[in-house]
Amino acid sequence: MKKWMTWLFAFLLIFPALTWGNSEATAETNDEDLFRVGMEAGYPPFNWTQQTDKNGAVPIDGQKEYAGGYDVEIARKVAEGLGKKLVIVKISWDGLAPALTSGKIDAIIAGMSPTEERKKAIDFSEAYHHAELVMMVKKGSPFEEARSLADFEGAKITGQLGTLHYDAIDQIPGVQKELAMDDFPAMRVALESGVIDGYVSENVEGLTARKINPNFVMVQFDEGKGFELSEADSTVAIGLRKGSPLTEPINEVLGNISREQREEIMATAIEQQPGAEDDATGGFFFWVKKIVEENGVMFLRGAGMTLLISLIGTVLGTAIGMAIGMFRTIPTPKKAGKRGLFNFLNTLFSIYIEVFRGTPMIVQSMVIYYGAAQAFGININRTIAAIIIVSINTGAYMTEIVRGGIFAVDKGQFEAAQAIGMTHYQTMRHIVVPQVIRNILPATGNEFVINIKDTSVLNVIAVSELFFQAKTVSGANFRFFETFSVVCVIYFVMTFAVTQILRRIEKKLDGPGHYEPYGNQMQVQKPETID
Amino acid sequence: MEKMIEIKDLHKDFGKNHILKGVNLTIHRGEVVTIIGSSGSGKSTLLRCINMLEEPTSGDILFKGDSILSDEYSLSQLRTHLGMVFQQFNLFENKNALQNCVIGQVQVLKRSQKEAEKIAMDNLCKVGMGEFQNASPKQLSGGQKQRVAIARALSMNPDCLLFDEPTSALDPEMVGEVLKTIRELAAEGLTMVVVTHEMGFAKDVSDRVVFMDQGVIAEENTPEEIFNHPKELRTKEFLKRILEQH
Numbered sequence A: 001m002k003k004w005m006t007w008l009f010a011f012l013l014i015f016p017a018l019t020w021g022n023s024e025a026t027a028e029t030n031d032e033d034l035f036r037v038g039m040e041a042g043y044p045p046f047n048w049t050q051q052t053d054k055n056g057a058v059p060i061d062g063q064k065e066y067a068g069g070y071d072v073e074i075a076r077k078v079a080e081g082l083g084k085k086l087v088i089v090k091i092s093w094d095g096l097a098p099a100l101t102s103g104k105i106d107a108i109i110a111g112m113s114p115t116e117e118r119k120k121a122i123d124f125s126e127a128y129h130h131a132e133l134v135m136m137v138k139k140g141s142p143f144e145e146a147r148s149l150a151d152f153e154g155a156k157i158t159g160q161l162g163t164l165h166y167d168a169i170d171q172i173p174g175v176q177k178e179l180a181m182d183d184f185p186a187m188r189v190a191l192e193s194g195v196i197d198g199y200v201s202e203n204v205e206g207l208t209a210r211k212i213n214p215n216f217v218m219v220q221f222d223e224g225k226g227f228e229l230s231e232a233d234s235t236v237a238i239g240l241r242k243g244s245p246l247t248e249p250i251n252e253v254l255g256n257i258s259r260e261q262r263e264e265i266m267a268t269a270i271e272q273q274p275g276a277e278d279d280a281t282g283g284f285f286f287w288v289k290k291i292v293e294e295n296g297v298m299f300l301r302g303a304g305m306t307l308l309i310s311l312i313g314t315v316l317g318t319a320i321g322m323a324i325g326m327f328r329t330i331p332t333p334k335k336a337g338k339r340g341l342f343n344f345l346n347t348l349f350s351i352y353i354e355v356f357r358g359t360p361m362i363v364q365s366m367v368i369y370y371g372a373a374q375a376f377g378i379n380i381n382r383t384i385a386a387i388i389i390v391s392i393n394t395g396a397y398m399t400e401i402v403r404g405g406i407f408a409v410d411k412g413q414f415e416a417a418q419a420i421g422m423t424h425y426q427t428m429r430h431i432v433v434p435q436v437i438r439n440i441l442p443a444t445g446n447e448f449v450i451n452i453k454d455t456s457v458l459n460v461i462a463v464s465e466l467f468f469q470a471k472t473v474s475g476a477n478f479r480f481f482e483t484f485s486v487v488c489v490i491y492f493v494m495t496f497a498v499t500q501i502l503r504r505i506e507k508k509l510d511g512p513g514h515y516e517p518y519g520n521q522m523q524v525q526k527p528e529t530i531d
Numbered sequence B: 001m002e003k004m005i006e007i008k009d010l011h012k013d014f015g016k017n018h019i020l021k022g023v024n025l026t027i028h029r030g031e032v033v034t035i036i037g038s039s040g041s042g043k044s045t046l047l048r049c050i051n052m053l054e055e056p057t058s059g060d061i062l063f064k065g066d067s068i069l070s071d072e073y074s075l076s077q078l079r080t081h082l083g084m085v086f087q088q089f090n091l092f093e094n095k096n097a098l099q100n101c102v103i104g105q106v107q108v109l110k111r112s113q114k115e116a117e118k119i120a121m122d123n124l125c126k127v128g129m130g131e132f133q134n135a136s137p138k139q140l141s142g143g144q145k146q147r148v149a150i151a152r153a154l155s156m157n158p159d160c161l162l163f164d165e166p167t168s169a170l171d172p173e174m175v176g177e178v179l180k181t182i183r184e185l186a187a188e189g190l191t192m193v194v195v196t197h198e199m200g201f202a203k204d205v206s207d208r209v210v211f212m213d214q215g216v217i218a219e220e221n222t223p224e225e226i227f228n229h230p231k232e233l234r235t236k237e238f239l240k241r242i243l244e245q246h
């Protein structure tokens, strides 16, 4: 690692340690008995989140929810084979690889295909699932008994828009390629009504479709007579750290799970996946009601996490901003030694502000949470890490806002305090700070609202805030519009409430514009207000 | 008479600008001295040097015989003895009238809250602002603010009050109430240095009038002499200009 990067890391680490001082390593580090597996828990039937431990779902680390699915079953078998205890860590897709390389997790079992691109950063085990392209046809149609691509000559076939399924149709000789369709429900309707003779799908989807509509038949091709797929596209494997000692034993375990067993596990997963029993009919409000009923608690937990992080983050960030802002009002000391330290700190603060204002929070999260673990082996509790990140990020902005707030305090206020003998500290504490707080209140509220929205990037470090929960739910029910509408309302309620509360506080601090002197009003003149 | 403030050959530069060019002035206990002079002549700068809001470039200032420029001299102490009333009032915006008068007593003089409140209330009543103890500065008119500012300065029990154009920022109808307050203080025998453009007030209230021009004291005498028989040509010209304006 380059020297300056080491310094940057050191700075990023020392700073939170100074401002927080509570960065103890959690028990999840380097525990030899644990097999920590990362997944999104939002990609059924491979992995999903559920509210109970029904069907043997595994508790998600640090949360009240459970993970189930094909990946979880495979992970369970692997953990058993390794003789370790399984821990499921829920991390968004983008955070999986960094979590693995930084040692936060031991393996990725998340329906991940071993592409060339990914192989550069991490190793993969043998495949634990083979995607197989199949053809869905109607029961009783002439294609029901088909065993090879050649049998579909002249058939009207379609596939999902923009997928390799649709492209693969070209491999069928003499086929009548129909227009691509948007989603599986549309294709199922088309097949049912006889508009098409079949659509290309994967065995996983095929099993699901066959379950929903017993009129459908899934055509699997004989060896060498079906669609040709590259290995990277068609297999799913376990992601492991480069040179991980786990690769060998894991491959051994996987080798002992037969193809039939895997298909059975997949079939079970498909059966148990959330929403599998739902029909796709029902309007917007039906789904909204259903989502609220089934996932309301989960959303509220996510919203709670979002509020917790953004509230503490905003408060601490404002404190940081205040501290630095106040430090900068101290007159330059006359003694050379003190002045050196003073200038050094000032430079440090400037770097801090520039660095954190100049980089996205998602990048800072990666650097602080994963980078720290990778470079120095320092492990921080996720929620605390999130709070630190939001705090120092907010602090960088608040420092500038506080500077403006101090600037807005009339110079006469300092002089008047000085003139009655108050010290710099007394002046700051009793006269300036209260006025600065009033001045920066609107901007602070703004930061708070921004933080509520921006915490959504923290799912890369496995913090289950509201947005991540929403992604999980919509990944399971495929009701993106309805799910995010619900979440949108929750976000709005939070930000609106915060804005209103702050407005109240502002009003209260400002007091009424007129003063009614007590006592007999006939005798006193009424004050006039000049502005 | 006991010497309260002695200013000796005081110079003050702002960068290359030479603003005070050797000022000598003595203020005795119980005296009311007004400083007049055209804009930019250095009146405010002189006043601000006396309580060290500006640091003199050279020369010396003695307060009750001790040099306030020596390193051992406590500025905080000095400032509790010298009250200052500003042209722009400078009431603490985050505090009401009473708290404005209390904060310095408690923080600097270490008086108890209760004692400080009583003294503050006495002084607010003295300037006729007792009814407004709970009013915040922005609820007050200019004249009322300035009277509270005077009560704030008085609450520190200063030996001397410094006024820098206390009525210049006021609407004409409010000038009277502030000048009346200052007159009453003068009558009580409080030592005061007042920079002002109110010639009538200067004539009535002062024991001595100091005319400043271009960074030096051009003339210094009793009000009768200065206003009726000015000796210096520039004093005459200044007074003529002022009279023409009114």
Ligand SMILES: Nc1ncnc2c1ncn2[C@@H]1O[C@H](COP(=O)(O)OP(=O)(O)OP(=O)(O)O)[C@@H](O)[C@H]1O
Binding pocket: B014, B017, B019, B037, B038, B039, B040, B041, B042, B043, B044, B045, B046
């Ligand atoms: N902090 C400062 N920095 C630089 N120049 C200053 C500063 N304060 C005052 N001056 C300059 O010093 C000169 C004298 O200013 P001062 O305020 O003492 O005049 P004054 O006699 O009080 O005038 P006025 O009647 O307008 O208040 C002016 O030219 C002003 O520009």
Ligand SMILES: [Mg+2]
Binding pocket: B043, B044, B045, B164, B165
């Ligand atoms: Mg002036």
